[in-house]
Amino acid sequence: MLQREAAPLRTQLVARLREDIIEGQYTAGDRLIEKNLEATYGVSRTVVREALRQLESEQLVEIVPNVGPKVRGLTYDDVVHLYQVRAALESAACRLAAESASLEGVDGLRRAYEHLHDHAAQESVADLIVEKNKFYDALIEASGNPIIGEMLANVQARIAQLRYITLGTPDRTPHMLAEIRAIVDAIEASDPEAAVAASIAHVESAAGIAKQHVAHLRSAPVG
Structure with missing residues (x-):
């Protein structure tokens, strides 16, 4: 659960999700279901979506049509x-x-x-x-x-x-x-x-x- 700190929640969530992906909590191909992320990290859907967009720009996450966000794998x-x-x-x-x-x-x-x-x-x-x-x-x-x-x-x-x-x-x-x-x-x-x-x-x-x-x-x- 994220804490209310000086850094915006979006920034905290981006850092936490990035760390969890890097450390293998979420692996290539795993779906990142927004409701689950909201519950796990204690943030709103808006914050989750903003964080996922940031991680998509870093190419750690991909948004798949009709599937949703997934951890991006490397060929x-x-x-x-x-x-x-x-x-x-x-x-x-x-x-x-x-x-x-x-x-x-x-x-x-x-x-x-x-x-x-x-x-x-x-x-x-x-x-x-x-x-x-x-x-x-x-x-x-x-x-x-x-x-x-x-x-x-x-x-x-x-x-x-x-x-x-x-x-x-x-x-x-x-x-x-x-x-x-x-x-x-x-x-x-x-x-x-x-x-x-x-x-x-x-x-x-x-x-x-x-x-x-x-x-x-x-x-x-x-x-």
């Missing part, structure tokens, strides 16, 4: 394209950071990595995603280009459910930490080519797991 091609865009955005941020980050920006990036490293083994996947997002915040700050951050956030929202799969894969965490350390080391060394290469390698590792997962779902027998 194999969607996954390929989204990770291509993620690689382009992250590598651009890394290049900019390696070329022009301030000492304060680089220090902030190193601290974000060290915090992620020190807590990764004890974190749930949900908490690990939060910590990793803090690293990306530091990366965007070091890059000096907030527009990349806005675009990357949109991509991350689209692949949010897959991030639970990739980060929850056995033995993924140590590899992920090594990949991110390579990014930080390259930025600290002011080596844009190495930073770009390390960033692309990191995204491609996650993309490989995500594509394998979606391909498996596509080939799984029905019933």
